[in-house]
Amino acid sequence: MNSQELKKAGLKITLPRMKVLQVLEKSTPHHLSAEDVYKILMEEGNDVALATVYRVLTQFEEAGLIRRHNFEGGHAVFEMEQGEHHDHLVCVKCRQVTEFMDEGIEERQIEIAKNADFVITDHSLTIYGICHRCRDNVFKQD
Amino acid sequence: MNSQELKKAGLKITLPRMKVLQVLEKSTPHHLSAEDVYKILMEEGNDVALATVYRVLTQFEEAGLIRRHNFEGGHAVFEMEQGEHHDHLVCVKCRQVTEFMDEGIEERQIEIAKNADFVITDHSLTIYGICHRCRDNVFKQD
């Protein structure tokens, strides 16, 4: 139930918040921009102002319910917090995002930060490239 | 001589381009935003329009002379292309950027992309945190 998560986060249960949360959960592990969320809500007939989507997403991020990523290319994308950290493979053609996690890399990062006398607050590793589907379909439009 | 680099990149030698290039080279390996470059030029008495700075930076990036990074927090930063790849430690307090490079991590990334049947075009690893100076100076303003 979504209302549980909202309450736990100290946020009042409102329709816009419930709806935005549903959209994000439904599309896990996809990565949606504020605009994406807004469009999906519109298509579903749930009229929520874009400004509200932004506000709600920001609140969710502060509450630790979701995560914001600033990949290259302008707009931020959001995904449900999945408990465990992971990194991303982003296809520069179709924009599809795949997740991965590598213990070795994680350990090395901690090591590097320690050596630099640096307290890690966050880290993001993103590999940009062309996914196998886009490579196979060079002549088609995805 | 900067004009060499510009010519090699197929760009006409103009004052704004020379000046922007000088600023970037002078501050290597610092990371400057378009606004930063603009302000430095202004302080030096070199009046270049902000729009021109953006245009020139974009051209330099396309020519492979410089590199653009979109760290978290809004605006892009640029640095001279230094031939060899490296990653970044970004202090979330003072915004200072430190560079590092780890062979083990690089190899793991290639491995991961291979397993995902993904052709790497680029990759960026950024560790966000608090540098030792900011940690020591918690009560002062940097």
Next chain:
DNA sequence: GTCCGTGCAAAGGATTTGCATAATC
């Protein structure tokens, strides 16, 4: 009923663009 949340429209910051002028080759 009080307080917080929402919608709307306007503001905001970073970056881009159209157009006339000015510079390079």
Next chain:
DNA sequence: GATTATGCAAATCCTTTGCACGGAC
């Protein structure tokens, strides 16, 4: 002298904010 670059201002994109109204508790 032809073509490309620049300056300026306006436009654009993504995101945030002020304010009056509506809804949650």
